[in-house]
Amino acid sequence: MMNSFFDIKQKMEDFHPIYTTIDIPSWLIKITWNDIRSMDENQFVDFCKKFRVFALDQYKKYRYPIFARPKSLRKIISGFRKYNVLDVSDVPYNMDDKFCLKGTTRNYSSGINNWFPEIYYVDTVKGKTSPMSLVENEKRLINSMKAVLYNDTLKVFAKNPGKPIFEILVKVLSIARGTQKVGHFSPDMVKWLYIHTLKNYKDKELYVYDPCGGWAGSMVPLFAASYHSSLFDKKITYIATDVNSDVHDRYDMIYQFWKTYINPRMNVSIHKFLTPAEEMHNEKFFGTCMEREIWLLHRRRIIIRKGIQKMKINLISNTKVIVYGLMVF
Numbered sequence: 001m002m003n004s005f006f007d008i009k010q011k012m013e014d015f016h017p018i019y020t021t022i023d024i025p026s027w028l029i030k031i032t033w034n035d036i037r038s039m040d041e042n043q044f045v046d047f048c049k050k051f052r053v054f055a056l057d058q059y060k061k062y063r064y065p066i067f068a069r070p071k072s073l074r075k076i077i078s079g080f081r082k083y084n085v086l087d088v089s090d091v092p093y094n095m096d097d098k099f100c101l102k103g104t105t106r107n108y109s110s111g112i113n114n115w116f117p118e119i120y121y122v123d124t125v126k127g128k129t130s131p132m133s134l135v136e137n138e139k140r141l142i143n144s145m146k147a148v149l150y151n152d153t154l155k156v157f158a159k160n161p162g163k164p165i166f167e168i169l170v171k172v173l174s175i176a177r178g179t180q181k182v183g184h185f186s187p188d189m190v191k192w193l194y195i196h197t198l199k200n201y202k203d204k205e206l207y208v209y210d211p212c213g214g215w216a217g218s219m220v221p222l223f224a225a226s227y228h229s230s231l232f233d234k235k236i237t238y239i240a241t242d243v244n245s246d247v248h249d250r251y252d253m254i255y256q257f258w259k260t261y262i263n264p265r266m267n268v269s270i271h272k273f274l275t276p277a278e279e280m281h282n283e284k285f286f287g288t289c290m291e292r293e294i295w296l297l298h299r300r301r302i303i304i305r306k307g308i309q310k311m312k313i314n315l316i317s318n319t320k321v322i323v324y325g326l327m328v329f
């Protein structure tokens with residue numbers, strides 16, 4: 001089903017986010033919990049069906065996931081600019097003599113998601129279903145809205161019965177009832193990991209390999225890390241592979257966006273592959289890089305899967321190529 005929504009080719013000239021904000025019609029933006037509670041069964045079911053049709057239509061026409069937080073272009077740019085210069089030296093800390101890294105709630109780079117509406121259609125590995133799959137299933141959606149909205153099982157509406165329900169509704173529907181949106185590793189932590197590791201290399205040229213590019217959750221932190229004084233004069237090549245062809249154009253779009261609005265002098269270039277990570281060692285480009293040496297970034301956090309096991313791993317840290325990425329397939 002996914003492909004019918006996406007003819008990315010026509011948008012290639014435009015590297016701007018796939019979605020930003022949408023206009024919510026008054027029947028949906030103004031309705032309060034009192035209005036909902038005054039509905040009879042049929043009226044409520046009709047309201048749920050109308051909500052569903054609207055949500056599916058917004059995705060079909062504008063690739064706008066109804067559960068997404070609206071984010072204007074200006075907000076995405078200002079968020080990325082803050083993230084680019086963000087000092088992440090507060091990420092590491094010690095607890096009970098243990099060296100720890102904290103994931104922060106600073107979400108300056110959450111604009112990444114605005115290039116990947118599909119994130120709202122991906123079920124989590126823990127078996128939680130995606131928010132948009134809830135909308136796809138009319139019966140399940142009506143039952144969920146009856147529970148969280150009409151019966152207020154999460155006790156979020158009755159306390160302000162005269163308040164419009166839309167924003168709270170999309171929030172609770174996207175986390176309640178067995179749904180959950182997939183997410184990125186803490187962008188601040190990833191930025192810190194890059195700076196903390198790459199700054200140790202004297203080489204003027206560095207290669208960073210990401211075995212599953214996904215939704216750019218490792219690419220954008222590298223862009224921001226490259227702005228750090230210790231990496232400013234390095235030439236960094238980001239090598240990402242991902243078998244999902246839908247995401248590849250987005251990497252170029254985000255790259256162009258970053259160069260246009262965030263850091264025109266960014267010293268990072270990107271190389272993308274569709275090759276499964278476990279076969280990357282056959283890639284000529286990768287082979288030439290591999291002839292040099294490999295050093296595993298933060299090896300105790302990396303889950304080595306079949307792909308890397310096949311490669312000759314030399315742990316001597318005289319390197320040009322750094323492997324980053326938690327191989328979550």
Ligand SMILES: C[S@@+](CC[C@H](N)C(=O)[O-])C[C@H]1O[C@@H](n2cnc3c(N)ncnc32)[C@H](O)[C@@H]1O
Pocket residue numbers: 184185211212213214215216217218241242243244275276277278325326328329
């Ligand atoms: C959880 S996502 C990765 C998230 C990514 N690291 C990020 O931070 O945005 C997993 C990705 O692995 C990709 N994938 C699945 N099997 C793969 C394989 N054999 N080789 C490379 N990528 C693969 C999927 O297409 C998906 O985009």
